[in-house]
Amino acid sequence: MKKELLDIETGELISTSVMSSITIDCTIFGFENGSLEVLLVKHAKGISKGKWGLPGGWIQEVESIDAAAHRLLRELTGLDNIYLEQLKAFGEPDRFPLGRVITVGYYALVKREDYSVKAGFTASEAKWFKIKDVPELIYDHTQILDYSIRNLRKRVRQAPIGFNLLPEKFTLLQLMQLYQEILNVEMDKPNFRRKFLRMKLLVDINEKQKDVSHRAAKLYKFDHKTYQKLTEKGFNFEF
Amino acid sequence: MKKELLDIETGELISTSVMSSITIDCTIFGFENGSLEVLLVKHAKGISKGKWGLPGGWIQEVESIDAAAHRLLRELTGLDNIYLEQLKAFGEPDRFPLGRVITVGYYALVKREDYSVKAGFTASEAKWFKIKDVPELIYDHTQILDYSIRNLRKRVRQAPIGFNLLPEKFTLLQLMQLYQEILNVEMDKPNFRRKFLRMKLLVDINEKQKDVSHRAAKLYKFDHKTYQKLTEKGFNFEF
DNA sequence: CCAAAAGTGTTTACGGTACACCCATGC
DNA sequence: GCATGGGTGTACCGTAAACACTTTTGG
Numbered sequence: 001m002k003k004e005l006l007d008i009e010t011g012e013l014i015s016t017s018v019m020s021s022i023t024i025d026c027t028i029f030g031f032e033n034g035s036l037e038v039l040l041v042k043h044a045k046g047i048s049k050g051k052w053g054l055p056g057g058w059i060q061e062v063e064s065i066d067a068a069a070h071r072l073l074r075e076l077t078g079l080d081n082i083y084l085e086q087l088k089a090f091g092e093p094d095r096f097p098l099g100r101v102i103t104v105g106y107y108a109l110v111k112r113e114d115y116s117v118k119a120g121f122t123a124s125e126a127k128w129f130k131i132k133d134v135p136e137l138i139y140d141h142t143q144i145l146d147y148s149i150r151n152l153r154k155r156v157r158q159a160p161i162g163f164n165l166l167p168e169k170f171t172l173l174q175l176m177q178l179y180q181e182i183l184n185v186e187m188d189k190p191n192f193r194r195k196f197l198r199m200k201l202l203v204d205i206n207e208k209q210k211d212v213s214h215r216a217a218k219l220y221k222f223d224h225k226t227y228q229k230l231t232e233k234g235f236n237f238e239f
Numbered sequence: 240m241k242k243e244l245l246d247i248e249t250g251e252l253i254s255t256s257v258m259s260s261i262t263i264d265c266t267i268f269g270f271e272n273g274s275l276e277v278l279l280v281k282h283a284k285g286i287s288k289g290k291w292g293l294p295g296g297w298i299q300e301v302e303s304i305d306a307a308a309h310r311l312l313r314e315l316t317g318l319d320n321i322y323l324e325q326l327k328a329f330g331e332p333d334r335f336p337l338g339r340v341i342t343v344g345y346y347a348l349v350k351r352e353d354y355s356v357k358a359g360f361t362a363s364e365a366k367w368f369k370i371k372d373v374p375e376l377i378y379d380h381t382q383i384l385d386y387s388i389r390n391l392r393k394r395v396r397q398a399p400i401g402f403n404l405l406p407e408k409f410t411l412l413q414l415m416q417l418y419q420e421i422l423n424v425e426m427d428k429p430n431f432r433r434k435f436l437r438m439k440l441l442v443d444i445n446e447k448q449k450d451v452s453h454r455a456a457k458l459y460k461f462d463h464k465t466y467q468k469l470t471e472k473g474f475n476f477e478f
Numbered sequence: 479c480c481a482a483a484a485g486t487g488t489t490t491a492c493g494g495t496a497c498a499c500c501c502a503t504g505c
Numbered sequence: 506g507c508a509t510g511g512g513t514g515t516a517c518c519g520t521a522a523a524c525a526c527t528t529t530t531g532g
Contacts, residue, residue: 019339020260021260065329086328088325102343172485189483190486193484193485194486195520195521213532214482214484214530238475411511412511429497432513452505453510454510454511455503456511456512
């Protein structure tokens with residue numbers, strides 16, 4: 001529809017075919033050394049210069065919202081096939097200081113082993129933060145992040161999406177630590193292992209850890225087929 | 240921001256301060272005679288004349304998305320304080336034939352006893368449909384409705400939101416029938432009653448049904464305080 | 479040997495499920 | 506009496522929770 005719009009951050013008039021008044025913002029979660037982290041970007045210019053925020057962008061005229069979010073992730077991380085889900089639209093009238101802009105929030109789960117900062121983004125522009133170390137964010141991004149975390153906690157108890165934060169091969173203890181970190185609870189190792197193994201969601205790949213200073217743990221993979229079957233009939237993870 | 244826009248349904252140029260390219264559509268659920276129903280409106284003019292769709296509207300420049308949805312509901316049903324939650328944004332590029340418009344989907348639960356069609360809406364313009372009798376809908380509204388139903392089924396197992404579809408005072412059988420209808424399952428009466436009573440969510444108001452041709456059932460109310468407490472620590476309803 | 483984490487076994491209690499059965503009311 | 510739904514009792518089973526215990530590996 002419209003081809004010219006004011007870049008509401010820089011004040012420049014830009015000419016392109018994106019939708020005005022609608023943006024996308026994405027909370028990207030990662031898991032490293034037992035801590036849940038989010039990827040934030042530092043704004044280089046405009047009124048929010050020097051401040052951290054969630055990665056975001058515009059939606060093109062001929063692109064679905066989901067496609068725009070995937071494109072954004074690819075541009076930022078170089079990764080395709082990231083686990084990505086829409087949260088909801090955020091649209092308080094005053095959420096954005098330079099005009100009325102509604103944003104569609106997403107959250108993504110990334111395997112840190114796959115991730116590398118993409119060309120064009122230096123370490124000073126994009127950085128992982130532990131949840132507890134997240135600084136003050138621009139606009140309503142703190143609110144969006146809070147919503148993302150609450151949503152992750154909810155989702156992780158309804159579907160085994162936590163796998164998307166772990167390496168391909170992982171141990172049961174890693175899995176348990178992931179749940180402990182996200183849900184902020186203490187769990188019993190023996191009970192956790194039995195509970196998860198009973199679900200038949202893990203495939204024993206007959207490999208073990210190497211170079212650990214204790215008994216090596218079995219490595220598992222996630223069984224996508226069982227996951228699909230369970231998803232169709234609905235299921236629950238209460239920890 | 241912009242004050243003039245083309246009414247994409249009628250083709251008229253209208254002058255008002257609403258956001259262009261963003262609308263709201265709302266699935267309004269009701270429960271009557273053991274059946275789950277939705278309120279649809281018939282479009283009177285424009286390219287979708289004579290077809291049924293979800294009630295929807297524009298978002299004003301100085302109004303939050305949630306406020307717009309509440310206003311829409313009030314205009315349509317005359318009701319305030321309706322249970323209302325956002326679903327997500329729907330934005331396929333071709334979802335709307337006359338231009339790129341993203342819509343924010345909502346779903347609402349109303350007590351049918353409170354509801355009356357508002358002045359300005361005649362019976363031929365707004366009508367309740369049983370879920371199975373819903374006709375073909377305009378644009379992507381069938382998809383939004385499907386998403387709403389799936390979401391309702393999910394939510395009803397995570398929080399006792401079903402209460403919002405029942406009268407103030409209800410029997411345990413009514414409650415069970417509501418769950419059976421929404422989840423499309425058969426339940427055991429004795430077990431359902433014990434399970435629900437154990438949750439301490441129901442208040443026995445020491446009243447009984449009248450004029451029924453069988454033993455009169457106790458009437459209950461929903462205990463909002465216990466609900467709040469349970470919500471804070473998270474809870475699950477598996478039926 | 480010890481430390482550290484992997485992994486097994488056992489006991490208890492509670493909630494889900496199935497189903498038999500009695501109660502109250504109108505016709 | 507009979508139909509209809511209201512409501513109680515009970516027996517069985519699976520799983521969650523707590524925790525004692527054994528196994529494997531590096532140092």
